[in-house]
Amino acid sequence: MSVTNHSDVDTIAARKIWAEFQTQHDMSGREGQTAGIDPVSQRVWIGDTVQQVVGLRDAEGCDAPLFFVRIGSPTYYRNGGRR
Amino acid sequence: MIDGTVSEEGVPVIALEVGGEKWIAIIDTGFNGALELPAGLQGRLAGRFVGRVVSQLASGHEIEEDLYLVEFLFDGEMQHAEAMFAPVEEILIGTRLLKQHRLIVDFRQRTVTIEQP
Numbered sequence: 001m002s003v004t005n006h007s008d009v010d011t012i013a014a015r016k017i018w019a020e021f022q023t024q025h026d027m028s029g030r031e032g033q034t035a036g037i038d039p040v041s042q043r044v045w046i047g048d049t050v051q052q053v054v055g056l057r058d059a060e061g062c063d064a065p066l067f068f069v070r071i072g073s074p075t076y077y078r079n080g081g082r083r
Numbered sequence: 084m085i086d087g088t089v090s091e092e093g094v095p096v097i098a099l100e101v102g103g104e105k106w107i108a109i110i111d112t113g114f115n116g117a118l119e120l121p122a123g124l125q126g127r128l129a130g131r132f133v134g135r136v137v138s139q140l141a142s143g144h145e146i147e148e149d150l151y152l153v154e155f156l157f158d159g160e161m162q163h164a165e166a167m168f169a170p171v172e173e174i175l176i177g178t179r180l181l182k183q184h185r186l187i188v189d190f191r192q193r194t195v196t197i198e199q200p
Contacts (some may be wrong), residue, residue: 009135011137011147036134049165050133051152051163054133054152065133065134066133066134068133068136068150069136069137074139074145075136075137075138075139076137076138077114077115077116077136077177078115078138078139079113079139
């Protein structure tokens with residue numbers, strides 16, 4: 001059974017925005033927190049969880065899908081490896 | 084409190100009712116997300132697409148995945164849980180869903196207990 005795949009998040013652009021963001025902002029002390037990057041508006045929201053980041057985004061009247069990163073980690077999840 | 088078992092294959096599992104059906108859920112302490120759900124549940128759970136994430140698999144490979152927030156009943160409480168959908172047959176529960184719980188796996192007695200201390 002196929003799984004819906006959203007291709008409307010430009011994750012390449014999001015990674016560039018995140019790399020630039022980190023050169024301009026001190027992320028020390030934020031390891032483990034979640035950053036959500038909107039590749040269109042180039043906005044970045046930071047919170048403790050995805051839910052919190054989405055809440056911050058929603059509070060600003062934005063509904064764009066985000067690219068989520070875990071600060072200080074190369075990936076967001078470490079998976080069980082079933083795939 | 085949730086009671087489960089250690090399967091014949093040595094995997095901690097619990098039974099959950101999701102979308103009106105009974106599902107087997109594997110407790111995977113190597114997975115630091117909340118939920119990996121069978122694709123068949125995608126249209127049956129209240130949830131919304133929120134973006135993309137990168138996951139590292141046990142093989143070391145990295146994959147990009149769609150991320151959803153879903154309403155998921157767990158241990159008597161409705162959770163607003165992070166979830167990915169995959170072409171799999173079982174629910175995978177990760178450590179994020181267990182953040183407020185104590186997990187006890189007794190491999191000799193083949194019992195699993197998930198409780199809020």
